[in-house]
Structures are given as structure tokens and as C-alpha cells.
Amino acid sequence: MKSPEGGSPDAIAPAVASGGHGDIKAGDIEAGDIKAGDIEAVPLRHPGRWVAAAVVLVLAAMAAHSLVTNPNFQWGTVGDYLFAEPVLRGLWATVYLTAIAMAIGVAGGIGLAIMRMSANPVVAGAAWVYVWFFRGTPLLVQLLFWSFVGALYPRLSLGVPFGPSFVSGDANHVVPLFAAAVLGLGLNEAAYMAEIVRAGINGVDSGQSEAAAALGMGRALTLRRVVLPQAMRTIIPPTGNETISMLKTTSLVSVISYTELLNATRLIYARNYQTVPLLIVAALWYLAMTSVLTAGQYQLERRYARGVAPGNTRARRTEAAR
């Protein structure tokens, strides 16, 4: 750690640079013999753009034509099943699976990120191993593993380590299908969220923690009141991406027979063999949900970009000083 002795060059330079020309506006530098106003020039032609646009439009027209005319799409069947009760139940399962898995992921990610930065090497190492394991194995494998946890540990119990147990139960009852799905998705997500949270926390200027320490604030208070609120600005956008990704990833739990949106449609086409229209039903719903989330993410990002962006503070500061 170096002490910031003296004004380092980068501390002085911007201050000097912004000092002099505070009052120059665009209008002040209008030269005498050149008229202000728009230049009237012959625009440059861009034939390549027209060709590219034509190619894209033709391809789009072909796709649209085939969507309408190919009877195998069976749009009527799609319409019949789009709001069918089992599909809507699957849709709901997908929504709350996403919500709970993300809640576990975010909470776990914050916990792991804090562990990773612990001064205790055992705690930090444990977090590292967790991230290494859950990012290093396929989610599909983890989901299957959770659904077969009963084969590994037929009985689960809660008690003193290596001592007596207070409660115990059959693993297949303790970890039902829903729990296996949520654990598989959530614990995996926590590993990814941990890296996102860690990057966010590391992105907060160390001067913030020092200022808090100088005021007598403890580590936990500093983290909660000073560091995390600022880290949120960098944590929120990638978390939005993770949520959108999670929404689609929930379709993987169909392999352990948990009935969410995709599995609901599969169960239907297994009976009536209308495979393509029912996959279209699922795809339309996924598209609708990701569209909603994308709009929400856009709003969130706009909100967190407002007011304070660390990169622009100098510009704003000098602006305010004028």
C-alpha cells in the first residue's frame, strides 16, 4: 500500500484543466465570415446498405410465408393449448421456481462473496471450493444428483456432529422433487452470483471503507450501510441477466420429472403427438416472460445509473462548481 503523498499528477491535472475554460460556450466561437447554420452538402450514397436491407427483407418474408402456409405448424393447435390449464400451471411453476432459485442464488452469492473476502483462510478457501465445484460441474448433473440424493444418504438427520441426532427422516421425504429442483438451481446460481457480488464489492473505492472506519463504523456496519449499497449499482445489471437466464434454465428440471412449463407441454404431446405446436406454446411463453424481465431490467438499470456514476463524478463536480 502506498501513501498518497503530495498531489499525484492525476490529482492535480484535471483540477487545473477544468479551471480555465468555464465560460466558453459554443456560440462564443463563431467566426466572422462563416455563417452559423447547417451545411448544405450532397449526401454520400450507400448502395451496400440497400442491398443488405433487401436480402434481410426477402429472408424475413420467406420465413413469415412459411410460418403462415406450412400446415405442420398447426397454429390452431397452438391456440388451443396456449392457455390450457396444465400449461398455465407449468408456467406458474416456472415463475416461482425462477423466483425461489434466484432468491437462494442472490443470498448465497452475497454470503459466499463475503466469505471469499474473509481474513480467515479456511472460510475463504471453503467459498473458493464451493464456487469451483458448482461452476465446474454441469447443472444437469447437479440436478440429477439432488434428485437421487436419497440413494446416497437414505436417511438425513439433524443433530450434534458425530453425536446424537434430534430429528431424522427418509431422504426422499426430506428432499422432495420440488426441493431437489430448487436446490439444484439455487445452489448452482449462488456460485455465479458470488462472483458477480465479489466484483461489485471490489469495485467500491477503498476510500469509502476507510472513511467509514475513521467514523468508528465496524466492518459489518460498513458493509451494510456503505459498501453494499454502492456495489448494487454494478451488481444489478448482471443479476438481471442471470434472472433471465435462470428463467430458461428452469426447463432443465424436466429431466428430474418436475413439471414446469416445458415438462407440462411434453406431457401433453406425449399423449397426443402434437410435438411441434406444443413446443411452440412453450417457446411463446418463454419469449413473453423474458420480454417482461428485459423491460424490467432496463428500468432497473436506468434507475441505478441515475445520480451517481463513479466515472462521471468529476465532470458533474466541475459542472456544479460553475
Place this chain on the structure above:
Amino acid sequence: MTTAVEPMVRAERVRKSFGHHVALRDVSLTVAPGEVTCLIGPSGSGKTTFLRCVNHLERISGGRLAVDGELVGYREHGGRIHELRPREIARKRREIGMVFQRFNLFPHLTALENIIEAPLRVRGERRADAVRQAEELLARVGLADRAGAYPAQLSGGQQQRIAIARALAMRPKLMLFDEPTSALDPELVGEVLEIMRQLAEEGMTMIVVTHELGFARQAADTVVFMDAGTVIETGPPATLLTAPAHERTRAFLAKVL
């Protein structure tokens, strides 16, 4: 009675090294209550490092450093030095205000919220009391009308004045200033120094790392010249700044004046 008053800060042969780099070697100085001490010297002379040691933002490697009669970061018990718990260190820091070169205001909080944060959460004051005190402090630094502004909406000078108010809100016995005007546009330096001058007149004990020799001459009781991690010369500003005893002090003053 001839017993001297217990000094606010007493440093005895303080050493600090970062790996192989020795930042402070055998720095000894005392600051009496109510006294203003300015630390001057070239970049890398250890002024800021020493200041950071006083509130234990840096841990000293050797020597003794006491604030108001108590060791900083350690406790003496049964002839041995024990490290303090983080909670005890935090408690000591409440009594020492610090103002940073880059202000370090909390950007997600308004000026008022910056000031009441520590009184509310660290000292557990009632919100109404904390707000009343913060409003008084804002008035004192001339920013009563900017209570609701976020740091990014304030000029550097205004931010630094808020930072001073934030430190004062904990009613410290000692204020540390780490080059408080070095990151400011030249025309904004005066407003910050003016607040510091007022504080000095009110009898606050202050240690100020600064390049503003004009301020040192006016407000300081003692000026300490440091170079290469050691104290070269200590004295009242009138003597040290006009008739320094050491060649290195003379050379430094010739460069900056």
C-alpha cells in the same frame, strides 16, 4: 504544579514499514490539546502515513503511539502489548475525526445523510437530535441550503466542507486532515482553509498534512518538516518557515515558495 498536561498525541520512535520499504523511521512528536500541528514535506516523506497511523488505518511496526494517554490499536497489560479487538479500535476512532484528500463522502447519501450516518448508527443517537446537530454543522460550514444534495451535485470545495462537518458530527477530540485541499480546483481552496482556520480558533486539536504553507504560517502552533520518513525539524511556523535550521528544510522551502 509543574506537571505537564497529558499530550493529545504522543509519538515515540514510531516506525512503519511496508514490506521492505520503510515509510517511517523513529518519528517522535507530541501534540498538546488545543494545538494545531502542520506536517509538511516532499511527496513520499511519510506525512500521510504518520497521519493514518494516528487513527490506526495503518498499524505501526515499532515504537509507541498514544492518543489522549491511550495506545493506538494496542493495550498494555502485565508488561505486554496486546492487540485490541476491532470493536475497541472502532470505539477509539470515534474520538478522532479524519478528513481525506479525496473527501470520501458516501455518494449514495445526501449531504445531511452523510453527516448523521455515524451519530445514528455508531453512537445510537436519536434521529431528531442527529438531524438538528447536522443542520447546525451545515450552517457552520456555510452549506445549510445544500442538505439534500448528493455529493456528485456539489463542487469539490463543498464536498470537503461536508466531509469536515461529517467528521465533526462525532464530536472528536482530535481532527486529522490529510491534504484536505490538494484535490481541489485552486479557486475552491480558500473556502476549505477558512473552515479549518475557524476550527483552529475554537481550540480544536488538529494535525494537518498540507502543502499550503500560508495556512501553516497563519494557523499552526507547530510545523513539522518531514523527509524520507523522518522528522527533520520541528518548530513554530515563524522560525521554521522563515529561518529553518536544516539544509533539507531550506531546500524544500526554496522549491515550494
